[in-house]
Amino acid sequence: MSDPQLDSSDLQSDAKDDAHFTFEPISPPPPPAKKGLLSKFGPIGLLLFFLFGKLKYLVVILQFGKFKTFITMLISIWAYAMFWGWSFAVGFVALLFIHEMGHVVALRMMGIKATAPMFIPFMGAFIGMKQMPKNAFD
Numbered sequence: 001m002s003d004p005q006l007d008s009s010d011l012q013s014d015a016k017d018d019a020h021f022t023f024e025p026i027s028p029p030p031p032p033a034k035k036g037l038l039s040k041f042g043p044i045g046l047l048l049f050f051l052f053g054k055l056k057y058l059v060v061i062l063q064f065g066k067f068k069t070f071i072t073m074l075i076s077i078w079a080y081a082m083f084w085g086w087s088f089a090v091g092f093v094a095l096l097f098i099h100e101m102g103h104v105v106a107l108r109m110m111g112i113k114a115t116a117p118m119f120i121p122f123m124g125a126f127i128g129m130k131q132m133p134k135n136a137f138d
Contacts, residue, residue: 079121
């Protein structure tokens with residue numbers, strides 16, 4: 001094989017083409033912007049922030065309302081129904097109510113006053129003792 005012959009005119013045209021290119025250094029990318037606490041979590045963080053802001057009003061309503069148990073039952077039924085349907089929600093909250101009322105009956109049999117059940121969605125329910133037992137065996 002033979003090397004192709006280059007004319008001097010080809011070499012001069014290549015030199016002229018290279019002469020008009022200029023190279024600039026590449027600047028480093030700007031540092032990433034600092035994200036706030038809510039933007040790290042995105043839309044879910046914003047929703048949680050909104051809900052926790054509204055919960056303080058719910059606590060005030062529940063403390064002064066006469067129907068704490070009924071209101072918390074409705075809230076729990078609504079929360080469970082969002083995921084598993086109304087029939088499951090009503091049945092599950094009724095099951096929790098019967099279970100907690102068993103605790104109330106047992107405490108009253110021992111002579112201890114108890115509060116009505118308070119329902120917490122996705123956690124269950126609780127009752128409170130209005131007085132402490134006389135000894136640890138009660």
